[in-house]
Amino acid sequence: MRTFSNETARRILANEIKVEALLQQYPEYQEEVLQELGVIKNNTESNIVHAIIDRYTASAKLATSKIRKSGLNEATVNVFLPKIIKARFAIYLLEQLNVAVSAKSPATSVRFNLWDGTILQKLLFRKGFDRKPVSLGLFKFWWRLISHKEILMPLVNKKGIYCFYSKALIKELSTLLGDKKCLEIAAGDGTLTRFLQQKNIDCHATDDYSWEHYITYPQSVEKADAKAALQKYSPEAVLCSWPVPGNPYEKHVFRTPSVDLYIMLGTSEAAVTGDFAAYTNADKFSMERSERLSALLLPPSDENAVYIFRRKTQG
Structure with a gap:
């Protein structure tokens, strides 16, 4: 006792x-x-x-x-x-x-059973809906024990959460970005930038606050639309996680002379994320779907996609 x-x-x-x-x-x-x-x-x-x-x-x-x-x-x-x-x-x-x-x-009466809720809360959040970098090994172990996987994303979507970032993904992104001056556009609650800053990446989060009915924007996310933010910061690298399908802002990334690297985290479905028309017209950039990085987005899905755009060298 x-x-x-x-x-x-x-x-x-x-x-x-x-x-x-x-x-x-x-x-x-x-x-x-x-x-x-x-x-x-x-x-x-x-x-x-x-x-x-x-x-x-x-x-x-x-x-x-x-x-x-x-x-x-x-x-x-x-x-x-x-x-x-x-x-x-x-x-x-x-x-x-x-x-x-x-x-x-x-x-x-109940949105998650106790066991699912306990596991997911511990794996994915620090508290409330405040996300944390996810251990990929622990996630793979516990995810198979979740009874109602289909509930997770519809529940958190209401808070402007469309994916979770594994520790392995943050590490890989940090390596890609290196010492580049980085900007995140349409950053939502700024989770991705916060994780990268913890890895000493020089990244700044911006959003036009158009989703205030869903998202509680912290002070760390600057209120600015993508075009204005790109003009203000002249970043070398840009990130965007789960951009709205057919959005009006990604095209400005490819028109910004300072940008030589753009990373889009989302899906391969044009009806779900991204301005694929802008991708097709970005003739000064190469486009690659990284299978390795796509597999590090959570929860796992065949539709998860991380696209890497690199400015082509002139020659």
Whole structure:
């Protein structure tokens, strides 16, 4: 049995320790909670979720009462404090893993089962919808265990997320870009630029903010349309991830004299991403679909495509 100091008990009772910190400090209780919540994997009725929340809430209230009445008696604390920690874990997981509870509307009760949500949240996000570079090895291992893969992208599309970037992809892009002055256009929330900056790449994220109804733009993403940004920064390299199909801005990349490298991350389908008419007319650039880089975009798909455009040498 784990033992707790009075100070630890006091801080937990006062809710002074964030759940994220508790998860790190007491991983054994997290595993117990996940096992206890396993019923949700095969039963997503809202009343089941409600019953679980009610049970944990009642358990935490009883444990809190027992501890306080005991005057933080060591034996009482050691028996009942884990019940409070586990209750906080359970409710936190249900909230964070997109499990929405509604006793009146079973159809909206659960968007991901607990197991899918737990795996995807840990693999793909730091918190909320804040993406992180994804370990390709871990992704390949866990992805096969996801029951409802088809839910992921429709869910995150609502937040302006159309792909995830593996660590291996970021490393390869960093090598390609090297010490070039780089610009990302139509950058959305700036995730790709942020990852590249962490690799010491000189990259600047810009977007015209036309998708404010979907995306929360951070201050790190400069409000500027592609043409204006290209004129302002005269970049040597340009990136664009999931450009709108038939968009009006990629053509300006090929018209910018300073650009000698353009990388488009998206799909091979003209109806889904990219201005393929502009690609065809970019006679001063070579065009290559990198199968290696395409395979590093996540989730995996035969349609994933990373196109590399290089300015042709004159001779």
